[in-house]
Amino acid sequence: MFQLHPQLAADTVPVVTWRLCQVLLINDANYPWLVLVPARDGLRDLDDLEPADLQRASEEIVRASKALKSAFSPDKINVGALGNMVPQLHIHVIARFADDPAWPQPIWGVVPAQPYAADALDARLDVLRDALGAS
Amino acid sequence: MFQLHPQLAADTVPVVTWRLCQVLLINDANYPWLVLVPARDGLRDLDDLEPADLQRASEEIVRASKALKSAFSPDKINVGALGNMVPQLHIHVIARFADDPAWPQPIWGVVPAQPYAADALDARLDVLRDALGAS
Numbered sequence: 514m515f516q517l518h519p520q521l522a523a524d525t526v527p528v529v530t531w532r533l534c535q536v537l538l539i540n541d542a543n544y545p546w547l548v549l550v551p552a553r554d555g556l557r558d559l560d561d562l563e564p565a566d567l568q569r570a571s572e573e574i575v576r577a578s579k580a581l582k583s584a585f586s587p588d589k590i591n592v593g594a595l596g597n598m599v600p601q602l603h604i605h606v607i608a609r610f611a612d613d614p615a616w617p618q619p620i621w622g623v624v625p626a627q628p629y630a631a632d633a634l635d636a637r638l639d640v641l642r643d644a645l646g647a648s
Numbered sequence: 649m650f651q652l653h654p655q656l657a658a659d660t661v662p663v664v665t666w667r668l669c670q671v672l673l674i675n676d677a678n679y680p681w682l683v684l685v686p687a688r689d690g691l692r693d694l695d696d697l698e699p700a701d702l703q704r705a706s707e708e709i710v711r712a713s714k715a716l717k718s719a720f721s722p723d724k725i726n727v728g729a730l731g732n733m734v735p736q737l738h739i740h741v742i743a744r745f746a747d748d749p750a751w752p753q754p755i756w757g758v759v760p761a762q763p764y765a766a767d768a769l770d771a772r773l774d775v776l777r778d779a780l781g782a783s
Contacts, residue, residue, distance in 0.1 A: 558725045559706075560713040571694075571706040578695040590693045593728035597744060597752035609732060617732035619756050 515552045518601035524626075528638060529645050533569040534604075536577065536645060541626035542633060543615075545585050545608040547577050547641075556602035559594050574604060580644035581608040591619065650687040653736035659761075663773060664780050668704040669739075671712065671780060676761035677768060678750075680720050680743040682712050682776075691737035694729050709739060715779035716743040726754065 517535065525537035525548060534549040551570055556562065562570055578590045587608035594604045607620060615623035629637060652670065660672035660683060669684040686705055691697065697705055713725045722743035729739045742755060750758035764772060 558713060559727055560710040560717070560725065562710075567706050567710060568703055571702050575695040575697075575702060578693060582695070589730075589732050590695065591728070591730045591732070592694055593726070593730070593754070595724075595726045595728070595754055597724050597726070597754075619728070619730055619732075619754055621754050 514554045516554075517550060518599050518603075520599045521548065521550060521601065521603060526634065526638065528641050531573050531576075533566055534573045536573075538638065538641060539626070540628050540634070542629045542637075543624060543627050544610075544613055544620055545581055545587070545637070545641075546620070547581065547606045549573055549577060549604040549606060551602055553602075557596060557600055558602065559604075561602065570604070574606060577606040577645065580641070580646075581606065584608075584640050584644040588616075593619070595621070649689045651689075652685060653734050653738075655734045656683065656685060656736065656738055661769065661773065663776050666708050666711075668701055669708045671708075673773065673776060674761070675763050675769070677764045677772075678759060678762050679745075679748055679755055680716055680722070680772070680776075681755070682716065682741045684708055684712060684739040684741060686737055686739075688737075692731060692735055693737065694739075696737065705739070709741060712741040712780065715776070715781075716741065719743075719775050719779040723751075728754070730756070 525539055528536045528538050533551050535552055537548045539546040574592055585608045588611045589609040591607040591609050660674055663671045663673050668686050670687055672683045674681040674683060709727055720743045723746045724744040726742040726744050
């Protein structure tokens with residue numbers, strides 16, 4: 514019965530689907546910015562996950578983090594589960610750089626999203642799918 | 649050889665020590681705001697944790713989240729591992745309210761920290777230690 518929240522669907526492009534999470538790319542070229550959405554109905558907070566799903570979520574967060582490191586060599590990974598505006602549990606995994614527009618602040622609300630050009634989006638998805646693996 | 653980063657030590661009050669993490673209270677009365685610091689040397693990102701510690705970290709994040717819910721009945725829990733400024737891995741677990749000073753934004757950098765008065769700090773630590781458990 515899982516359905517991706519319409520706001521998440523509007524802001525992102527699907528990248529891959531893992532055992533627990535849908536892995537989405539935020540359509541903002543300012544940062545390599547993934548969102549992991551556990552495909553379970555009715556979750557809001559990390560503590561709503563069943564124990565086996567919690568373990569899998571943490572493994573998938575790490576997998577996404579390592580993939581971003583491998584693909585982009587960032588200065589830092591930021592991970593966050595906030596959800597004050599979009600109530601469906603989603604976990605941000607973001608590659609941060611000392612010269613990105615928000616550094617060293619968290620990225621939320623600092624500069625407007627800059628949608629990818631079509632070619633740049635295709636290129637980024639290729640790199641991400643290669644780094645993240647198919648499933 | 650683990651030593652708490654001096655900036656984290658300066659900004660927080662120790663609450664309890666769990667199997668993996670030191671649980672600290674940020675000295676900011678604007679929000680019930682915990683920080684969990686895995687007591688392992690040399691960690692920066694969640695993906696630096698060994699697999700067993702990753703599982704324990706996720707369990708302790710959930711334990712802290714449930715304790716904040718039990719003690720404060722917040723509208724949302726925010727969890728974040730950012731660390732752009734303080735490089736030692738630390739995980740924020742924050743009870744958020746629709747009438748708190750930053751809602752619905754993330755809390756970082758919105759309003760200046762408001763240190764607890766001594767009596768209020770003692771009262772908050774009592775509530776937290778009761779909710780979090782001793783070890």
